[in-house]
Amino acid sequence: MSKTTTYQKLIYAIGLVLSVLFIYTATSKLVQLDTFQSQLERMPYLSPYATWLTWTVPFTELVIAGLLLIEKHRTLAIYASLFLLGFFTIYITAVLQFSDSIPCSCGGVLSMLGWQDHILFNLTFMALAFCAILLIRKQNKLKLLDQDTT
């Protein structure tokens, strides 16, 4: 099996894992939309935008999840995943400086995680996305080398 094929399979696997995460969290939010909105209304800095964010966050997650499943858009979607997870992590870290009693507005079973656990969880998926980006770059370099040699 060539290196390019291995990289391609790894990128595909990471994309699949990330898309499961985004579909899971988006669905969890949409299932309990009222709860999600009321949680956002109590979040520091975000409360003025709660109504708008109630729809935007799950919609963005679903769009990214969809793009991750389409080969043509996978690279863009992996960058978007890294950006979105990074934004969530920075926000959680900022909130931690403010209070330890603010309810989580994350979806499903993730709402049972503590803030520190949640940061660790996000960092793990960010690391996966980062690995995928590195693999995409390596794959592109190999493709360029192949083109040069032929």
Next chain:
Amino acid sequence: MKTNFLKIVLPAFAIILAVGLAFATEDNSVDRLAYYNVPGQGWQSTMVQESCDDSGAIPCKIGVYQLYEEPDFGSTQLHKD
């Protein structure tokens, strides 16, 4: 055949798995109302997770303010494990 599996079957399975998991792990926990006193502004209310109650070692706070069960300093101070 293999391409179809990777392009259609596996993504479809991933979608079904994620949606199924979301419904299976639907959070049924209920938040509760808690109160804190800000000097000069009086009693404010906020919602906290059920884990904040009268037991536990860690005080439930919002910022630097202790959370209470009622808008009264004599009421129970909320704590969590």
